[in-house]
Every structure is written in structure tokens, then in C-alpha cells.
Amino acid sequence: MTTAEQTISTDATGPTGGHPPWLIAVIAWQAVVAVVAIVAAVGLATGVLFDFSGVGLVVTVTLTLGVAAAAVYAIPHLLAHRNRGRSVATLLQYTILVLGLIAAIQEMGLFRGIDALASSYRDAWYWTLLVVLGWIIYSQAERIKSAEKAIQRVGRYTMAGGAIILTIAVGVIPGTIEFARRLLDPEVIGLTVFAVVSGVMFFLLRRSAATDLFETTVDEAEAIDGFLFVSPNVFGFLAFFAFPLVFSLFVSFTAWDGLTEITWLGPDNYIKIFSLQFASVEAGQAASDVLSEGYSQAFRFGDVIMGARDPNFWIGMRNILVFAFVAIPLATFPALVLAALLNSKIPGMKVFRAIYFIPYVAGILGVLLIWKQLYNASIGFINYGILRVFDFINAIFGTEFVAPQPEWLSDPNIAMWSIVIFFAWFMTGYNAVLFVAGMQGIPGSLYEAADIDGASWWKKFRNITVPLLRPTTFFVVSTTTILGLQVFTEPFVLMGPQLPPSGPGNATLTPVVQLYQEGFQRFNQGYASALAWVLFVLIFAVTILNFWRQRRLEGEGVG
Amino acid sequence: MTMLENKPDTDLAAEHKRLQRRVNRRRWLGYSGIYVILGIFAIAMIFPFVYMFFTSLKDTSDVFTYPPRVLPYEAETIEVDGEELPVFIIDSVDGEQREMVLVESGIEAGLFADESDLETTVAVPLEFATDTGRTVVVDGEELPIYTVEVAGDTQDLVLLRNTAVGKFVDPDDPSVVGYAVVRTAEPAERITANWGNYSEVLGIRDFDKSITNTVLITVLVVVGSLFTSIMGGYAFARMNFPGRDRLFVAYLGSIMIPFVVLIIPLFRLMVSLGWVNTLGSLVWPFIFNAYGTFLMRQFFVSIPKDLEEAAYIDGAKRWKILWSIFVPLSWPAIATLATFMFLYAWNSFIWPLVSINGANSEDFVLTIALQTLGGQAGEGPNLIFAAIVLSVIIPFTVFVFAQRYFVENVATSGIK
Numbered sequence: 019m020t021t022a023e024q025t026i027s028t029d030a031t032g033p034t035g036g037h038p039p040w041l042i043a044v045i046a047w048q049a050v051v052a053v054v055a056i057v058a059a060v061g062l063a064t065g066v067l068f069d070f071s072g073v074g075l076v077v078t079v080t081l082t083l084g085v086a087a088a089a090v091y092a093i094p095h096l097l098a099h100r101n102r103g104r105s106v107a108t109l110l111q112y113t114i115l116v117l118g119l120i121a122a123i124q125e126m127g128l129f130r131g132i133d134a135l136a137s138s139y140r141d142a143w144y145w146t147l148l149v150v151l152g153w154i155i156y157s158q159a160e161r162i163k164s165a166e167k168a169i170q171r172v173g174r175y176t177m178a179g180g181a182i183i184l185t186i187a188v189g190v191i192p193g194t195i196e197f198a199r200r201l202l203d204p205e206v207i208g209l210t211v212f213a214v215v216s217g218v219m220f221f222l223l224r225r226s227a228a229t230d231l232f233e234t235t236v237d238e239a240e241a242i243d244g245f246l247f248v249s250p251n252v253f254g255f256l257a258f259f260a261f262p263l264v265f266s267l268f269v270s271f272t273a274w275d276g277l278t279e280i281t282w283l284g285p286d287n288y289i290k291i292f293s294l295q296f297a298s299v300e301a302g303q304a305a306s307d308v309l310s311e312g313y314s315q316a317f318r319f320g321d322v323i324m325g326a327r328d329p330n331f332w333i334g335m336r337n338i339l340v341f342a343f344v345a346i347p348l349a350t351f352p353a354l355v356l357a358a359l360l361n362s363k364i365p366g367m368k369v370f371r372a373i374y375f376i377p378y379v380a381g382i383l384g385v386l387l388i389w390k391q392l393y394n395a396s397i398g399f400i401n402y403g404i405l406r407v408f409d410f411i412n413a414i415f416g417t418e419f420v421a422p423q424p425e426w427l428s429d430p431n432i433a434m435w436s437i438v439i440f441f442a443w444f445m446t447g448y449n450a451v452l453f454v455a456g457m458q459g460i461p462g463s464l465y466e467a468a469d470i471d472g473a474s475w476w477k478k479f480r481n482i483t484v485p486l487l488r489p490t491t492f493f494v495v496s497t498t499t500i501l502g503l504q505v506f507t508e509p510f511v512l513m514g515p516q517l518p519p520s521g522p523g524n525a526t527l528t529p530v531v532q533l534y535q536e537g538f539q540r541f542n543q544g545y546a547s548a549l550a551w552v553l554f555v556l557i558f559a560v561t562i563l564n565f566w567r568q569r570r571l572e573g574e575g576v577g
Numbered sequence: 578m579t580m581l582e583n584k585p586d587t588d589l590a591a592e593h594k595r596l597q598r599r600v601n602r603r604r605w606l607g608y609s610g611i612y613v614i615l616g617i618f619a620i621a622m623i624f625p626f627v628y629m630f631f632t633s634l635k636d637t638s639d640v641f642t643y644p645p646r647v648l649p650y651e652a653e654t655i656e657v658d659g660e661e662l663p664v665f666i667i668d669s670v671d672g673e674q675r676e677m678v679l680v681e682s683g684i685e686a687g688l689f690a691d692e693s694d695l696e697t698t699v700a701v702p703l704e705f706a707t708d709t710g711r712t713v714v715v716d717g718e719e720l721p722i723y724t725v726e727v728a729g730d731t732q733d734l735v736l737l738r739n740t741a742v743g744k745f746v747d748p749d750d751p752s753v754v755g756y757a758v759v760r761t762a763e764p765a766e767r768i769t770a771n772w773g774n775y776s777e778v779l780g781i782r783d784f785d786k787s788i789t790n791t792v793l794i795t796v797l798v799v800v801g802s803l804f805t806s807i808m809g810g811y812a813f814a815r816m817n818f819p820g821r822d823r824l825f826v827a828y829l830g831s832i833m834i835p836f837v838v839l840i841i842p843l844f845r846l847m848v849s850l851g852w853v854n855t856l857g858s859l860v861w862p863f864i865f866n867a868y869g870t871f872l873m874r875q876f877f878v879s880i881p882k883d884l885e886e887a888a889y890i891d892g893a894k895r896w897k898i899l900w901s902i903f904v905p906l907s908w909p910a911i912a913t914l915a916t917f918m919f920l921y922a923w924n925s926f927i928w929p930l931v932s933i934n935g936a937n938s939e940d941f942v943l944t945i946a947l948q949t950l951g952g953q954a955g956e957g958p959n960l961i962f963a964a965i966v967l968s969v970i971i972p973f974t975v976f977v978f979a980q981r982y983f984v985e986n987v988a989t990s991g992i993k
Contacts, residue, residue, distance in 0.1 A: 251809035
């Protein structure tokens with residue numbers, strides 16, 4: 019029987035048939051929840067319950083008052099057997115169940131328990147190999163068509179067996195005992211009981227008896243189901259994305275070291291970031307003689323000094339823009355050419371594609387440490403290679419060029435170029451694979467038609483590949499730009515530890531490096547948040563500009 | 578008749594063959610051009626890894642050589658009378674260059690040079706030189722001239738100063754001897770493989786623990802984010818609930834927000850929850866993933882509706898429909914998301930740098946352990962490179978088996 023039919027069949031009894039005992043229990047529990055929530059809100063606001071202050075206080079009080087309001091709101095609807103009451107109560111009880119259990123788990127310290135898990139995993143990790151083996155058997159089964167099903171089964175059992183042994187080996191039994199022991203804490207018991215009662219109410223509200231009583235339609239049922247399905251994601255999204263985002267915006271208007279009280283500043287952080295002053299100097303004058311108090315020199319153009327309250331911000335901006343203008347074309351154009359070559363229908367292309375992907379798979383940190391050795395000015399391969407190339411040229415042409423041996427990582431004029439070269443190297447293969455994926459979406463018939471017309475490789479590339487690849491190009495350029503504007507790991511690893519990540523003479527000071535230094539070394543977390551928002555606006559503006567340009571080009575292509 | 582008829586045919590066939598050959602030749606010319614360009618780039622991509630691997634097998638003494646070399650070498654030794662003796666490349670007395678072992682050192686010798694060319698010197702034991710009694714004045718200094726045996730014949734050379742040499746013997750033919758200053762003699766080397774670097778690096782600074790920590794974290798993040806993404810993606814693709822589309826737009830928008838905006842508040846959140854400096858801070862925030870939800874939603878939308886409607890009429894619950902119909906159909910998308918999350922969790926750096934940098938090294942993940950190791954001046958590059966090799970083994974292995982999905986992951990993100 020479908021839900022719609024059930025609704026029709028119960029239509030005759032109507033809301034006048036009295037309240038079944040389970041509904042009375044639900045309504046009573048709603049009332050309890052409302053009272054507890056109000057008491058909790060008062061307790062929080064007066065500081066009796068926990069010791070929240072500032073943002074924490076606002077968030078928790080709003081939350082508890084919201085719970086109380088929802089609980090109260092649902093009661094009359096429940097009494098009238100209206101479905102709205104069922105919906106609100108279901109979601110409320112579910113939320114209490116989830117939040118209550120999360121609070122209990124947090125109270126037990128189980129979220130931090132991954133550390134304990136990690137230490138027992140150290141002695142049992144090899145069972146992971148059994149799971150992996152099972153997965154390999156399972157995934158390779160399709161190669162042997164005759165016994166595919168049997169092999170898949172073997173693979174699945176191996177995976178399951180490995181997982182079970184692994185769970186026992188990492189200590190699921192002592193873990194459970196420890197869990198039970200921590201459950202005995204009164205606060206934990208309270209939270210758990212409260213959550214479990216809400217869980218029972220949630221279950222009562224979900225039964226088909228409730229569907230009959232409240233005459234829930236299919237659409238209304240689907241709405242609740244939808245909320246429940248999306249809920250794990252939404253809870254996480256709110257806690258780890260939406261709340262931090264709002265909080266970050268709030269903090270950017272304050273002065274805060276992360277420990278003591280937050281001081282509201284208004285837009286001062288932003289004003290400080292953008293404060294500029296230009297002054298001309300005469301011979302013998304120092305920058306501090308001509309700039310106002312609080313300003314220091316960011317750049318100097320001849321006789322004109324550009325002063326700023328935060329010169330580092332402007333230096334970072336200059337660095338990142340120079341970086342972006344050079345590194346992004348270097349990371350995309352060669353990739354496009356490589357992709358066009360990789361897209362030829364000749365053997366071995368898959369091998370090359372895999373090779374180009376290796377830096378991305380290896381991970382930026384290891385690769386950076388390798389490059390740090392390659393960049394070594396006295397014994398690195400790059401300088402040695404330059405020397406050999408010059409020797410070769412000199413030997414052939416009889417010239418006497420002197421090979422440059424740059425101090426790649428400690429020369430202020432070169433340090434940023436080292437990062438540019440690395441970035442281009444790191445991104446080229448990845449972008450090439452992206453371009454190939456885009457090219458495979460271009461219909462082959464176009465090239466065949468061009469072949470009949472006798473078009474050259476370059477003509478085909480210019481007139482078919484490039485225009486039809488525009489969406490991919492847009493994506494590649496956007497992601498490369500977004501990554502490029504956030505360059506941090508490169509200077510951090512390449513410069514350190516001999517130099518700070520800002521490099522020699524602030525040569526590699528990028529906005530994210532500045533943010534890291536302000537936020538986590540000087541603990542100006544309010545100011546660092548403001549820097550983060552300025553960077554975000556910059557990235558957003560560049561992406562929109564990209565998007566707009568792509569749209570315009572697309573328009574031209576159509577017209 | 579037949580000949581007349583056949584002749585044009587064979588001509589045509591030959592012409593066709595010739596043309597075919599020419600086309601083939603031109604094609605192969607084009608191919609080899611492509612291969613050369615791709616090959617150059619491939620070498621540029623792979624060289625750092627080849628260098629990494631071989632350097633990880635070097636002895637500490639072999640790391641700082643100039644010119645730099647790729648392969649690991651060690652000083653060659655030969656066992657003579659139960660003793661391991663170092664081998665050097667020496668000009669023997671008969672003037673030939675040989676690999677010889679050092680048998681005796683500290684022999685009194687003189688550094689001799691020709692009167693006309695004082696730059697080219699030769700060290701010869703004094704027992705092979707006889708004083709002529711003559712002298713010569715060089716730079717205001719009176720130096721004696723000796724008759725010296727060099728490479729089989731005798732010469733009159735100026736004694737610049739006294740020195741000490743070692744006596745070298747050809748191990749194959751002990752009658753062949755040579756003398757040279759030990760300090761400047763060129764040692765003979767052979768290719769080696771010092772696997773001990775790996776056991777050493779696993780022992781220092783809990784690097785082995787960093788590996789298991791990273792494996793654990795990665796598994797938890799991959800499994801957790803797959804679960805929430807599949808649930809959320811299904812709800813966005815197939816279920817109607819108030820505010821769905823607005824919520825979805827918010828999700829899409831969140832992909833655009835750079836992570837740096839969230840670092841500080843997320844760090845504060847970790848502090849207030851007491852998760853800072855614990856591995857939990859690397860797991861829980863990252864199992865909720867807007868990108869993954871988006872990816873799964875796009876895939877689910879493309880699955881025909883008839884499939885689930887049949888099951889729905891049979892009374893199957895949505896939960897069952899999702900896991901028994903949608904998930905089995907979506908393996909490619911799930912595998913793609915899994916590889917994406919795998920790389921994300923395995924390689925994340927800035928967040929662990931902030932959130933667990935204060936932890937003791939037992940709680941480090943690989944990126945932090947590598948960064949710490951790389952920052953220690955005392956550790957030679959050979960140890961650091963061994964650590965890098967250890968850190969890439971697992972991603973490389975996964976890549977070999979799941980290459981299709983890695984590339985697909987890139988391809989799907991391109992479609993977006």
C-alpha cells in the first residue's frame with residue numbers, strides 16, 4: 019500500500035478520534051524539551067551553566083532559544099493532528115538526538131580518540147594489506163570473464179575478513195570497555211538519556227501510524243526524508259563551514275590574539291590594510307622624514323616614496339601579481355601544447371599521460387624538498403646543468419660565455435622566479451591531463467572534415483581545438499589562478515628553515531604567507547582575518563573577470 | 578591480353594604502395610617529433626624522482642660531491658690478507674694508471690718539479706732520488722736539484738719541499754707499485770645502494786608513526802566524505818524539500834571560498850573543542866565536503882528515474898534504493914571522488930601545519946614530518962630523500978592500480 023492510499027483510508031476517522039498514547043508521549047516530551055531549553059538559555063545567559071562568553075554565548079543561547087521556540091511551536095499543531103506539527107517535531111527530535119549524541123561523544127573525549135586509535139593502529143596496520151588485497155582481487159575480477167562472480171566474491175570476503183580482523187586488532191574490545199567506562203560519567207549519562215528519549219520520539223513520529231494520523235502526503239514525507247538524507251552533510255557544513263565563515267568575517271572587524279578578550283574595532287583593520295601615502299623625498303632625507311607617523315616605506319619610485327601603514331600587504335600584492343602574470347601562462351600554455359600532442363592517436367600516449375601526472379600524485383611537499391636540493395646554488399643539478407650547457411655552447415661556437423650560477427633561493431631578485439619555475443613544473447602535467455580530457459570531448463568529425471580540406475596541424479589546433487576547448491581553458495585558468503594566488507607551501511618549504519617563508523628581503527612574501535605570519539606567528543588573528551577577506555575578494559574578482567571574459571569570447575564564437 | 582590488362586593494375590598497385598610508404602614515412606617523422614617533445618617533458622617530470630630515489634640510497638659522504646651525480650657511489654675496497662683496503666686510482670711507477678690499494682703510508686718523499694715548469698709537480702719517495710749537489714734559485718730561495726726516477730726514466734728535478742706519500746700496490750700484480758700523496762689521491766668508486774637510510778629514517782622522529790597516522794586519517798576522511806557526499810548528493814538529486822535549490826547554490830558557492838578564509842576560525846573552533854594538536858582535527862572537519870556532494874549529485878541526476886520507480890512501487894525504502902541501486906551504479910563517480918579525497922587528505926599541508934604543529938611527533942602526519950625533517954640542518958639529504966620515497970610509495974601504488982580514476986577525477990572536474 020502506498021502512502022497516498024493510506025492517507026485516503028484514514029481520512030474518515032479525522033482528528034476527533036482522540037490522541038493515541040504515543041502522541042501524548044511526544045507532546046509531553048516536546049514540552050519537556052521546551053522547558054529544558056529555556057532553563058538552559060537562562061543558565062547560559064547568566065553564566066551559571068558553562069562559562070561561555072562573546073561569540074560562544076551568542077551562538078549557544080540562540081541555539082537553545084531556537085530549540086525552545088520550535089518545541090513550543092509544534093505542540094498546538096500536534097494537538098490538532100496537523101502535519102506541520104509532525105514535520106517540525108520530527109526534525110527537532112532528530113536534531114536533539116544528533117546534537118545530544120555529539121555532545122555526549124565530545125564530553126567523553128571520543129572525537130579526540132583518533133589519537134588512541136592511531137597508536138593501536140601502529141601495531142596492527144598490516145591487516146590493512148589484507149583489505150587492500152581483497153580490493154585488488156575484486157577490482158581485477160573483470161579481467162577473467164569466466165570466473166568473474168566467483169573472484170569478486172573471494173575479493174569481497176577477503177576485504178570483509180581483513181576489516182573484521184583489523185577492527186579487533188586495533189582494539190575494538192578494550193575500546194568498547196573504555197567507552198562503557200566513560201559512559202558512566204553523570205553528564206554523559208544525562209546527555210545520552212536525553213538524546214535517546216528524543217530518538218525514541220523521533221522513531222514514534224516516523225512510524226506509518228503517524229503518517230495515518232497526520233494525513234501526511236507523499237510530498238510532505240519526501241521533504242522530511244530529504245532533510246534527513248542531507249542532514250549529515252548540512253550539520254557538518256554549518257559547523258565547519260558556515261559558522262567559521264561568519265565568525266571569520268566578525269573577527270576581521272576586531273583585534274584579537276586568540277587568548278584574551280576580543281576588542282571591536284570596526285573597519286580599522288581594513289583601513290590599515292589600504293592606508294597609503296605618497297611623498298617625494300629630497301637628497302639626504304629618509305623615508306621616515308616625509309611619511310606620517312605609523313607609515314613606512316613600501317616601495318620607492320625615484321624620488322617618490324609609497325608609504326603604507328602595512329607595507330607588507332603591498333609587497334605581498336606586488337609579489338603575487340608578478341607571480342600570477344608569469345606563472346599562470348607558464349603553467350597553462352605548455353600544458354595546452356602538450357595536451358594537443360598527447361591527444362594524437364599514436365601508441366604510448368597513456369604512458370606519457372601517466373608520467374605527467376606523477377608530480378601531482380607525489381604531493382607537493384616531497385616534491386618541494388627534492389627541488390630544494392636541485393636549486394642548491396653550489397652543488398645542485400640546476401646550476402650544474404646550466405654550466406654544462408654553457409660549456410657545450412662555448413665548445414661548439416668557440417664563444418666564451420660565462421655560465422650564470424644564480425643563488426636560486428637566497429638572492430632577493432631570483433627567489434620568486436624559483437617559485438614560478440617550480441609552480442609551472444608542478445602544474446603543467448596536471449593541466450595537460452585536464453586539457454586532454456577536454457579535447458576528447460571535441461567531435462572527431464570536425465577534424466576529419468578539416469583533413470579533407472587539407473588543413474595543417476596548426477590550423478586545426480588554432481581553429482578547432484582552441485575555440486572548442488574554451489570551457490576547459492576557463493576551468494584550467496581559473497583553478498590555476500585560484501591556486502596561484504594562494505601560494506604558500508612553495509615559499510614556506512623552499513625558503514625554510516634558513517629563511518622565513520617571506521624569503522630574502524621579502525622577495526617571496528605572498529598574501530597567504532603574510533596571513534600565516536600575522537595569524538599564527540604574531541597572533542594578530544583579527545588583522546589576519548581581514549587579510550583573508552581581502553584576498554578572497556581579490557580571488558573572487560579575478561575569477562569573475564575570467565568568467566566574464568570567457569562568456570564574451572564565447573559570444574564572439576557564436577556570432 | 579592478360580598481360581595488357583594486368584600491367585596498369587600492377588603499376589597502380591606499385592604507385593599505391595609507394596604513396597603508402599611515403600605517407601607512412603611522413604607519419605613516422607611526425608610521430609618521432611611528437612615523441613621527442615613529449616619525451617623531453619617526460620624527462621623533466623621524472624628526473625626529480627629518479628634523483629630522489631638514487632639519492633635516498635647514498636652514503637652521507639656521497640651527498641655533497643661536486644659535480645653532482647645521480648647514482649650512489651661508495652669507496653671501493655679490496656680484501657687483501659683478510660683486511661679491507663681502500664682502492665685508489667694511481668699512476669704506477671711504470672707510468673700507467675691503475676686501481677691500486679694503499680699498503681703503506683707516511684713514506685718520506687719530496688715534491689719535485691721541472692725547473693722550467695714549477696706548476697706540474699710529482700711526489701716521489703726520497704729513496705728514489707739522489708742529490709746532485711746542484712741548486713737553483715727560485716723566488717729568492719735556494720732549492721736543491723735531485724736526480725729522480727719518474728715513470729721508468731730518470732730526470733733532474735727541483736725539490737720544492739718535503740712531503741709524505743703512501744705506497745700503493747696493484748692487488749692483481751703486487752710487483753707493480755705506485756706512490757702518491759694519500760690525501761689528494763683519487764679514490765676508486767663503485768655503485769652502491771645504502772638501504773640503511775630507510776631503516777634509519779623510520780627510526781628518527783617517529784617517521785613510521787607518521788606513515789600509519791596518515792594512512793588512518795586518509796582512510797577515515799575518504800570513507801567519511803564518501804558517506805556524507807552520497808547521502809547529500811542523493812537528496813539534492815532526487816528528493817524535493819523546501820529550500821533545496823537555495824541550499825545547493827550555497828554549497829556551490831562554498832566551493833569558491835578559498836580555504837585560507839576559514840583557517841583562523843576553524844583553528845579557534847578546534848581550540849575551543851579541545852581538538853587542537855590531535856589527529857581528530859584533521860578528520861572531522863573534512864568529512865563534510867561540498868565538492869563531493871556536488872560530484873555525486875551530478876552523477877545521480879544522470880541515472881534514469883525508471884530504475885528507482887520500479888523499486889519504489891515495490892515498497893522499498895529510499896535508504897535501500899540508494900545503497901542497492903544508486904551506489905552500485907555509481908562506482909566510477911565514487912572511485913573518482915575517493916581518489917580525489919585520498920590525494921586531498923594525504924597531501925594537505927597548511928591545515929596540519931596550523932592544527933597539529935604543536936603536537937609531539939607521535940601525532941605528526943607525513944607532510945609535517947617531512948617538513949620538520951627537511952628543516953633539520955643535521956639531517957643529510959639522503960635521509961630526507963629516503964623519507965620522501967617512503968611518503969610517495971603508497972600514493973604511487975594507489976595510482977598504478979586506480980590510474981583510470983585519477984585521470985577521470987581530473988576529467989570530471991574539468992566538465993564542471
